Amino acid sequence: MTQGFNYDYLVIAYRLSILTFYIGVLIYALPLPWDSIKKWAPTLIQDSVASLILLLLLSSLLELSNRVAGLIGGSWEYFGVWIKSSLVELTSLKAVLTLIESLPNVLGTLTGMKTVVKSVDRLVTTALYFFVFIYSLSWIVKSLGTLLLSIGVALYAVPFRISKSAGAWLIAFILVFSAGFQVMPVFLHTLSQNGLLVGFGPIEKYGVALANITVYSQGGRIGDGVLNIILIENNKIIAVRPVTNGYAKGAYFRDGVTVPSKAPVEYRLEYLGVQFNLTPYPAYPSNYTQIGGLWWINLSNPYLVYSKQGVLLYTTGVVENISINNDITSIIYLNKGDYIKERHVDSCSATLEVSPATGSWIQGSWEWAGLKGNFNGFVASQSGYYRVHYIYSCGKVGFPRVHYKAYAGIRAILESFMSINIIEGFILYYFTFPSLYLLLLYSITFSLARVLGGRDRFRIRIF
């Protein structure tokens, strides 16, 4: 308990019990021979002795209750840690659900999921209120416990049993619930286990937004590709999305890719075995344009000259201009040692012409993500402007076979959360067992109050 006993009330209780004693004696001394009055005399004397004993034993009883709780393995620290972590869990779950609810309803893809989220949200809110109630009650018992005990024993000592049951109940309440709260986490942990909320961590920490991502080369939107999304904070690849016709495809949402909304990321494009860091680099939440609930962003790389399904043209020089008809013509400034390279898949044929041809050529083959093909490259031997002409034609081109994953597979997480076992476990752990336990404590309180000398109903007795 955080405070010592309130001596004012204890002294009141002491004086009241003495008063009760002398009133009892007085009734004995009254010259009225009627039993209905005289029976109060021994009653009052017994009451005064009982309340004196209770007064003297009060601190020992409290110590006993704390000792019992300690024997079972509970303590106020343990309870404090448990209730705070439960509240934090529930609050962060609620935060995640609010985030999901705030995602835009893009072309109706989210309606079904939002209904589910709303029901789960209601459940979580109720659990949150319940646990706040438990926390407040435990605060009352812990901080005001000794004060309430002192008041209880003062009520107990009032003559003629006016408030004896009220005092007995109050004392029983504090004694039982102070041990009860300390033991509560032990009780709950032996009945069930935690771990219901895996998978929500990153969403809560970094936020989630729906992004419409378009990838450009110097010659317009690219064709196919694989987009890696890397979290700058820990350099981890948090998503791998396919790109078709320059647009990144979402896993569960037709028009949007889930990306973090509160942390910067790095976008990296990979196609035909070549990787490009895409600007803006890094991509902060402020780099996106928010229209209609979606976050729009255009990504590009200055060295990526041109890319469509099956072909890739890139350089280490500076692209001055580029024009596209059926084939690609571009003026590129190359320093000595810079190169222009192209890659194409087997089902494509491509020709790369560079003028002036002051440099060396390299060729070879490559294999990547289930695709294979050949590459040609021109390495400049002197600095200057080079005119590049690239002609290609393709047959059927396959799509890169890579393990794709989404940052926030929200529907997948929600679906696993909505499985019967997890919902059952949630309701059991956050509602059923705590309620049962509190009811148990409540009934023990009544029994102890009856033992101490009250009845199980509050009744004011006058003569």
Place this chain on the structure above:
Amino acid sequence: MAVSDVLNLIQSVTQQITTIAWALFLLTWSIGWTIRGSPIPIGRLKRAGNSLIEDSVWAAFWLAVGSTIFNLIMYIVSTLTH
């Protein structure tokens, strides 16, 4: 302060009751013997007188025991706090 007022009130009431109890004890005891010794032949009256005597003696007993014990407690508390 309200608490000390209440305490003083209770203490004064207790003292008054003690005084009244001592006085009443004597009174009841006398009345009891008077009724018991009176030449009225009604049995119930005699039994009433008997009970009055008995109760008054109990009253005196508890008065004495009570004051002794409470004064003892006060004495112990005062020596402990010094």
